[in-house]
Structures are given as structure tokens and as C-alpha cells.
Amino acid sequence: MRVQKISLLAVAVAAGLSLTACGSSDNNSGGGDSSSPSGAASDTSGTQGSGGSTGSTGSTGSTGSGATGSTGQNGGQSSGAHGPTGSGRASGAGCTTAHLSFSTSGGMGEGELIVNMKNTGSANCTLHGFPGVDLKSKDGTVSASRSKLTAPTVTLQPGAETRFTLHYPPNNSGGSGETFTQLVVTPPNETHSTTLSAGINVPVTDGSGPGITVDPVGTGK
Numbered sequence: 001m002r003v004q005k006i007s008l009l010a011v012a013v014a015a016g017l018s019l020t021a022c023g024s025s026d027n028n029s030g031g032g033d034s035s036s037p038s039g040a041a042s043d044t045s046g047t048q049g050s051g052g053s054t055g056s057t058g059s060t061g062s063t064g065s066g067a068t069g070s071t072g073q074n075g076g077q078s079s080g081a082h083g084p085t086g087s088g089r090a091s092g093a094g095c096t097t098a099h100l101s102f103s104t105s106g107g108m109g110e111g112e113l114i115v116n117m118k119n120t121g122s123a124n125c126t127l128h129g130f131p132g133v134d135l136k137s138k139d140g141t142v143s144a145s146r147s148k149l150t151a152p153t154v155t156l157q158p159g160a161e162t163r164f165t166l167h168y169p170p171n172n173s174g175g176s177g178e179t180f181t182q183l184v185v186t187p188p189n190e191t192h193s194t195t196l197s198a199g200i201n202v203p204v205t206d207g208s209g210p211g212i213t214v215d216p217v218g219t220g221k
Helices: 002-092
Strands: 101-108 112-119 125-128 132-137 140-143 151-154 160-165 178-186 194-202
Touching: 101 194, 112 151, 112 194, 151 160
Parallel strands: none
Antiparallel strands: 101 112, 112 160, 125 151, 132 140, 132 178, 178 194
């Protein structure tokens, strides 16, 4: 009986040891699994580190955004700066042929023709200098020479007029002379011209007599 009890006790102890060994194996296996979350935590720490970098990047983005805002403000200032420039240009730009209407009238004396120019635009414009004037007849074209007068600067408000005077030798020779039926007028500093009807009769000369001259815009009555 004693021997049997000892045998049973030995079996029980062996079983207990076996169970303890299994439990240890399970715990070790579970410990291996818990090392994975630790690794993941490390990764999370790394991710947080990345997140920190991302936070820095976010700050940089914010700075970029601020810079963009500044640029936008500068752009606005530029825009504002362009505003006055635009309005200054509109109020003082050179008068263009497209925004001028033309008419003619008799001058103060014989041998003078007044050419009137009216600002038909919606803003002020300026004229400074001599116009180009070509006189056309059936026989050809003659260009008017510039007089010796000094050219003023003329600012025309919308609807306002200015003028220039064309001087030519009247035909008192008794002959038929030469008749110019058209004037091709180009405003100062312009490349586009307009054609006006005319009836200017000058004597036929050998070139030794007075020629045809034009005054600058804004001179004379």
C-alpha cells in the first residue's frame, strides 16, 4: 500500500510537472506575442516621430500658407498700384485716331485751313507735337512741312476740342493752279490716319514760292 501510494504520488508529481512545463511554454509563447505589440509601439513611436516631423511639415505648410498670403497681399498692392497707373494712363494717354473726330473750317486769313479734333473717348487724352498732313490731288500727293512754332502739350477732356492750322499759298495767279481734294491727317505720335475732304487751290510754281506748312496741335486761335 505504501509503495502504491508513493507510485501514485510520483505520477501526480510528474503530471504536475508536465502541466507546469506546458504552462511555461504557453506563457513563453504569449510573451512572444506581447513582444509584437512592443514592436508595434516602437513603430507607433516612430510614427509619432514621423508625426512630429509631419507636424513640422504642417508648420512649414502653415508658413507657406502665410507666405502665400503675403504674396496675395503684395499682389493686391500691385493690383492697387496698377489701378492708379491704369487710371493715370486713361487720363493722360495719347489721343488715338479712333477716339478723335475731325472737321475743317476756314482760318483767320487767306491761305489758312483749320483742322479741328474732338475727343470722342470716355477719358482724358493728350496731344503733343505736329500732325502729319498729306494733300492729295489728281496729279499726286504733297506732304506739308512743319512750321517753326513750339508744340505745347494739350489735354483733352471727353467732348473737348483742339486744332491745328494748315498754311498754303492761295492761288492769285489767275491760272487754274493745283487743287487738292483730300487731306490725310495723322495725329501726333499716331500711325493711323483719317481722310478729310478739302478744296485747297494753290498756284503751280517751280518750287521757289512759299510751300505748304502745318503748325503743331494746340497753337493758334
